[in-house]
């Protein structure tokens with residue numbers, strides 16, 4: 001039998017979110033899982049046959065609706081398969097049109113929050129909810145007359161049919177996105193669909209994933225050995241902890257200290273990972289000197305990344321060769337055949353692999369591992385969203401400092417120094433960065449802030465005064481951002497008194513930095529990192 005691409009257990013009830021180019025599919029899938037029903041995202045480019053062959057227990061249809069494009073065309077096969085369907089946002093217009101409703105372009109595209117006043121609380125989706133609700137809309141087409149068989153369950157001056165359902169055909173729809181916090185009753189709409197309309201049971205959980213993955217990893221690895229590159233980040237640490245739980249000492253973790261990490265980070269990683277996994281095999285490779293001499297005098301960001309990437313590969317290969325050589329005379333030693341990667345579900349969706357329509361490739365990002373390593377990949381987090389990865393990490397006993405660590409780029413501080421990299425410049429940046437982290441942690445802002453790079457403008461100097469004397473030092477830029485997924489970001493609104501403390505401490509405590517500036521650019525147009 002065919003099962004959804006990532007479903008760990010056959011016959012597990014899976015709700016497939018079919019995405020016609022909307023921005024909402026991932027968030028909807030996450031919300032469904034929050035309601036304890038397993039969910040996956042398939043692109044509309046997968047055929048209706050492929051989607052139905054995965055035997056979804058229900059479908060959610062999301063679509064983009066823009067004035068520049070026609071309404072998305074939904075394959076009627078999906079609507080006639082005797083599977084409950086929830087159509088949301090632009091997906092509601094698309095499904096309505098496919099079923100014969102009258103649809104036209106809105107006079108002006110609807111975007112933002114709309115207040116609905118006459119929601120029918122007898123309707124399946126709105127049972128137990130207020131008749132007046134704020135909802136988040138973003139579409140350029142409206143349904144003016146529902147398709148035959150549908151009951152209109154909400155309407156609005158700008159959206160004549162704002163929600164409708166046909167219980168007999170098992171098709172339910174809302175013209176808004178119930179997945180966002182801007183639709184305060186959205187989760188309740190989703191739950192009513194799952195538990196009343198589709199009659200599913202809330203029986204999926206992250207605990208289940210841990211047990212399933214451990215069994216799966218044991219089966220995959222057998223008696224062979226596996227390696228994992230530990231970056232200090234949450235994904236590789238959780239993947240490593242899961243595999244270590246499954247196969248114990250058959251896994252060796254390799255951590256490369258490239259000298260571009262933050263203050264005390266290498267020792268913290270060694271301590272935190274070692275202690276929380278009950279002593280997983282961990283090889284610490286100190287390659288600081290090699291990295292710094294390879295980077296000597298290089299200031300072009302692309303060149304820096306390239307050098308760091310290549311050196312990383314070489315170092316990792318050497319570590320692998322050393323591990324194999326160390327057991328050359330052990331008759332019981334098995335092949336080092338597997339490489340563990342912390343690929344997470346958004347990576348899978350974004351690389352187009354989610355519906356199995358593409359050949360599965362290894363996941364490469366910054367600090368990516370060699371492409372030609374002759375390994376089979378073990379990717380135990382492939383089905384998990386980031387917040388679920390964190391939950392797995394916590395359940396496996398990893399400490400908060402790993403589980404809640406802010407994203408940190410593979411090339412580390414190497415791309416947070418604008419200009420050439422040297423040990424002395426790295427030390428300056430490390431001190432400033434440590435102060436920022438300390439102050440943000442002390443003020444309880446860690447979890448609100450997605451990431452807070454500190455950037456050293458190493459080739460820039462500015463005049464300052466200190467204790468009556470003139471200084472000529474470097475500026476640092478603070479770049480705190482809030483984000484959901486790093487695709488877009490806003491600068492974090494850090495209270496002035498905290499910024500003031502950070503600025504005073506850096507200029508007083510870090511000799512060589514005499515100016516602190518704040519980056520208030522959003523993404524877009526800026527990126528989070530400077531290089």
Ligand SMILES: Nc1ncnc2c1ncn2[C@@H]1O[C@H](COP(=O)(O)OP(=O)(O)OP(=O)(O)O)[C@@H](O)[C@H]1O
Pocket residue numbers: 228229230231232233234235236237254255256257258341342365366367368369408409410411
């Ligand atoms: N310093 C390092 N030592 C060993 N392995 C590393 C190191 N840096 C990166 N890696 C490996 O390369 C992979 C990709 O690196 P990258 O920094 O892009 O990770 P990521 O996708 O953000 O995941 P993570 O949350 O694990 O950092 C990591 O998951 C890890 O396996």
